[in-house]
Amino acid sequence: MINLRDKGAELWEGWNRPKRVAFAFIVVFGVLLLPYAGNFSFTNILNTPISSYQAILVYPVGMYILMALGLNIVVGKSGLLDLGYVAFFAIGAYTAAIFGTKTHLNIWEILPIGMGFAMLAGVLLGLPTLRLRGDYLAIVTMGFGEIVRIAILNTNSVGGPNGIPGVPNPPPIFGQSFDLADPAHFFWIVVAMILLVIWMVRRLSVRRPGRAWEAIRQDEDVAILMGVPTLRYKIWSFSIGAAIGGAAGVIFASQQMLVAPQTFTFNVSVLILSCVVFGGMGNIWGVILGATILSYFPERIRFISSARQLVFGLALIITMNLRPDGLLPRKKREHLSQEERDEAKSAKAALKLAKKTNREAVN
């Protein structure tokens, strides 16, 4: 199997800072132009038969990437299996709907409130359950997801099964207005949030929390013995993941202008988890790739509308059988010590030098 991740990482490490910045700018710029990519005749294939391509970029594609990145912190980085991630998405969306329709706060002001509520829910759920291990955690989080959905469904003051209509769109920034007719602006907001999350995850990964999560993921008992306050870092991981889910929920509610309980089923949790595992747990780029494919692909094959879930399931089975660690798996650095890596690096450099001198000698 070709290892795209290693190739990419090698290339990236070979570059100096200006080169990296330039590359990042080009990529971001390209991504920002994506809403207009369907406008040409040769890219017409991007347009999906039923919903418009631009709308799909926001939901599901952008939203799923955002949520998958959030869940990746919980599942990929710290190794906690969370099957109820949709609960935080729902909490964010309902916060936006309730505050947006009952108060005069605008969406930008509600965003931190929604993240706060989701985070609070994460901490409250995490405090008792993160002491549990493995599959008990999975089943309790799954239960939490269902409890949130059914509680919303049975509570008439939040609309019950009808949900809450009329969630306001965000007020304009930089003269750009937001409404359903123009999803491109929402897409840029989502991209900005995704970039923020990527930056945060990359920073956290190389600092104390990231190293604590890695230790917990690899072996929790050893982590405890080495003095890592595991419960505290697990709760951090859980609540940061929850906050990202909540943020996605707020933006989702204000873009769709309607929240209803049937959006927040267990299937969404499963799908987001699939994005993480399918793309490659613990690796941001893998997760983004996985989320893009798994959210776009079912929309693309809407023309076989009735069988599209079937094809989706088949695709999951086949891909997992071919690439069990996901499309772009994380670097398996646990097998190499620092010296071994240095050695490998210098060996590689020596090989490169030898090739170069060889070439020069030939010339």
Next chain:
Amino acid sequence: MNFSVVGSQFFPLLINGLALGFIYVLISVGYTMVYGVLRLINFANSEVFMLGTFATVIISRTVFKFDINSKPSHGMKLILVLLCCLLASMATSGIVAVLVELIAYRRLRAKGTNRLGSLISAIGTSIVLSEGVRLLSHSLPVSNPRVLSKFYLFTIHGVGLRIDQFLVIVAGALFFFAVDRFVKVTRIGKAIRAVSMSEENSRLMGINLNRVISITFLVGGLVTGAAAFLYETVYETTVFNVGFNLGIAAFTAAVLGGIGNLRGAFYGGLTLGLAEEFFSAVLGTQWKEITVFVVLVLVLLVRPNGLFGEAIQQSRV
């Protein structure tokens, strides 16, 4: 909130709860056995159950020509029909369970991957099976014609024991007893227990791992098929996603009792069945699904390894 109902309806609720509980027991045996050997939640088990219910319906409809208007049968024919449905349901579920293992787990296990990879391929299998049946059944619920006329065996003070509930309770107990003996006494059962203790050591002892795992799936599938048949006898309807809620509840029951532990599945299933009936009588049926999880969270807070817990190895994702 209506607490008086618990007093006035105590025995009917108890009987309903036991009947539901035994169905949970049998389904959760499927989960707990697979979990015991693979340390994996078999997400496709709910579809194994669903296909069992469809097998029951198809046999009674096509082979024995029952339909909604036909009269319940009796005598030897009744026994024959019930037995055929039971066998068909068990066979279907057993075969599907073995196939699920072949498709979703075996290759991934051979590659020695992380556990979540198998989880996702099991989810994929589950989606394929339920969507396939959804397309074939046009998303419509299918009713099971009444084969067994539902009379009361006896009534005391207006509280009766219906024949189908009696059947579920007796058959459920028998099947559970049979599986329990199978795992405890037979040679293959011993191999299953060995694998669930340590995969590596049991392989060193010369146990054919793939064969044992296949047999575990087969036994789990057979019992789940029996549960599907009993479910059809009591509730008489099925739909492509019938397994979803029942599967979640049954897995919860397995966790409640301490997953990987057969006796745990028994007590967990009964506890959950009773809790669900009583709580939904008090709170209203719309909260029925929540009670499953509330009970679970409360139990795990007090006893983190389940009611009759068994220490479970730490999971690594």
